[in-house]
Each structure stands twice: as structure tokens, then as C-alpha cells.
Amino acid sequence: MTAGTGADPDGAVLTRPVLDDGPDLWRLARDCGLDVNSPYAYTLWCRDFAGTSVIARDADGTPLGYVIGHLRPAEPATYFLWQVGVAERARGRRLARRMLDRIAERFADLGVTHLEATVTPDNAASRALFASFARDHGAEPVWTPLFEHRHFPAESGGHEPEDLVRIGPLRTAPDPS
Ligand SMILES: CC(C)(COP(=O)(O)OP(=O)(O)OC[C@H]1O[C@@H](n2cnc3c(N)ncnc32)[C@H](O)[C@@H]1OP(=O)(O)O)[C@@H](O)C(=O)NCCC(=O)NCCS
Numbered sequence: 001m002t003a004g005t006g007a008d009p010d011g012a013v014l015t016r017p018v019l020d021d022g023p024d025l026w027r028l029a030r031d032c033g034l035d036v037n038s039p040y041a042y043t044l045w046c047r048d049f050a051g052t053s054v055i056a057r058d059a060d061g062t063p064l065g066y067v068i069g070h071l072r073p074a075e076p077a078t079y080f081l082w083q084v085g086v087a088e089r090a091r092g093r094r095l096a097r098r099m100l101d102r103i104a105e106r107f108a109d110l111g112v113t114h115l116e117a118t119v120t121p122d123n124a125a126s127r128a129l130f131a132s133f134a135r136d137h138g139a140e141p142v143w144t145p146l147f148e149h150r151h152f153p154a155e156s157g158g159h160e161p162e163d164l165v166r167i168g169p170l171r172t173a174p175d176p177s
Contacts, residue, residue, distance in 0.1 A: 114168030
């Protein structure tokens with residue numbers, strides 16, 4: 001972090017989302033090619049799950065990326081990462097990793113020991129992201145099938161299957177070596 005500005009060395013500013021960020025989360029989901037949930041869902045997320053989410057912006061305020069997630073109600077030591085997206089022009093700068101690490105900084109206080117997410121089988125970038133996070137937090141990613149075609153309504157156009165990745169137990173800080 002650059003002292004005073006709250007910005008990363010490349011100028012990205014990572015913050016907890018507030019209600020006014022809801023529209024930009026929706027736009028980022030759309031522009032990143034993710035499943036686009038309702039505008040209401042993103043704004044609600046900013047109200048109820050801001051503590052386990054992050055939005056990244058350029059120094060001029062342009063949105064660059066986001067992570068939204070929550071602690072699983074039935075298993076609050078598990079953080080479920082629902083969506084991660086980085087604008088195309090900002091990819092390959094470790095922004096997704098920095099956003100994940102920013103949330104993981106809160107894990108010790110929250111009592112979180114594991115991270116989960118689901119990924120479609122062909123999403124190499126996302127798989128690499130979680131492998132990278134697992135490696136630097138001293139854990140192996142374990143992949144298992146979770147959601148299948150039949151779990152999504154065919155009349156919605158269908159949906160690729162989603163594999164669950166579970167990572168943990170997590171070291172609370174990345175290994176500096
Ligand atoms: C997946 C995504 C968020 C990665 O964002 P990013 O900021 O470019 O990723 P990072 O630069 O932080 O890279 C993190 C790790 O993943 C690897 N990686 C990133 N993109 C990759 C790609 N296209 N192919 C292979 N590896 C990739 C990096 O090399 C790095 O690994 P390392 O630590 O071993 O070097 C971004 O590609 C994206 O928004 N994709 C579209 C939306 C999506 O699919 N989201 C995930 C599903 S919820």
C-alpha cells in the first residue's frame with residue numbers, strides 16, 4: 001500500500017464496497033463475462049456482506065475489479081467466494097490475487113480457516129488464481145464436482161457445471177519466502 005492514498009503500488013485502490021458501489025459491481029460482472037445477477041443483488045451485497053467483499057478502482061475512480069463472498073451460514077469458518085472479476089485491461093497485474101489477499105487479511109479475526117468457490121471446468125484463469133492463492137497460503141486446493149446441468153433451469157439457457165474448490169486450512173498470512 002502507498003501511505004496516505006490507500007492505493008496499491010500500481011495505483012489500484014482496494015476498499016470495502018458501500019451502497020453506491022452496487023451499480024459498478026453489476027457493470028463489472030457484465031463486462032467480465034460473469035453471470036450477471038440482478039442490480040438489487042449487488043447493492044444488497046454491499047449492505048450485508050461488505051466485510052467479506054472488495055472493489056478495486058483506478059486512482060481516477062474507474063472500477064477495475066471486485067470480489068464478493070460470504071461466510072457460509074451453516075459453516076462460518078468457511079468463506080465462500082461467490083464472484084471474482086477483473087476488467088480485461090487490468091488482468092495479469094495480480095489484482096485478483098491482491099483482492100483475495102485483502103479479504104484473507106480479515107480471516108483470522110473472522111475465524112475463517114477455509115476458502116471455497118465454484119469454477120467451470122474450462123476456466124483456466126480462475127483455476128490458476130485459486131491454485132496460486134492456495135500455494136501462497138500453505139494449502140492444497142481440493143476439487144470436487146458440485147453443481148451439474150440439472151441444478152440450473154434449462155429454460156434459462158442452461159449453465160455449465162461448476163466444480164467446488166476447497167482450500168485450507170489456511171495460513172493467515174502469505175509466506176513471504
Ligand atoms: C480470473 C481473473 C479474475 C484473474 O484475474 P487477474 O487479476 O488477471 O489474475 P492475477 O493476475 O491475480 O493472477 C493470479 C494467478 O492466476 C494466474 N493466471 C491469471 N490469469 C491466467 C490465465 N489466463 N491463464 C493461466 N494463469 C492465469 C496468474 O499467473 C497468477 O498465478 P501465479 O501466482 O502462479 O503467477 C480474470 O481473468 C477474470 O476476471 N476472468 C473473467 C471472470 C472469471 O472467470 N472469474 C472467475 C469465476 S467466478
